[in-house]
Amino acid sequence: MPSGQAAHPAGLEHHFESHEQQREAAFFGMWLFLVTEVLFFGGLFTAYVVYRRMNHDAFVAGSHELDVLLGAFNTAVLIGSSLTMALAVRAAQLGRRKGIALFLLATIALGGVFLGVKAVEYHHKWEENLVPGPHFHWEGDPVGNVEMFFNLYFLMTGLHASHMVIGIGIMLWMIPLAWKGRY
Secondary structure, three states: OOOOOOOOOOOOOOOOOOOHHHHHHHHHHHHHHHHHHHHHHHHHHHHHHHHHHOOOOHHHHHHHHOOHHHHHHHHHHHHHHHHHHHHHHHHHOOOOHHHHHHEEEEEEHHHHHHHHHHHHHHHHHHHHOOOOOOOOOOOOOOOOOHHHHHHHHHHHHHHHHHHHHHHHHHHHEEEEEEEOOOO
């Protein structure tokens, strides 16, 4: 270390001048991420609302092909994974590294359950030829834009599933760091 320079404080990344500045940057970064997610998914939900309004009967018919019980189960799984993630954050705030690791593992397990249910749903839609593309086939009334309903369904749920896969990867990376006391 060059003479005249103090040691960098523990837990402070080299590009920050203080812990407060580091916390503010992390806080701002998280809010920026959340805003971009709201804008991105908000655009998709807006497209869904517009197309549903323009093709009401087709969207109602398409939605009847979805499994309400699997959807309700996956909703409960997502709420449970939100809880375990919040508990992991709380464990980090309290400096409980074992709690962080265990709650992250629980969140990963619930994310895996969610993805498994989505795989079952997607497989059923594939077998029923309800996946948009050259093999899409709809026999019911109205024929209209039922395929557009499934386009939006697969786009929105597929993007959410990809977020889940990325999140699981990030949590797998975080667990060893949490176990070492990084958080």
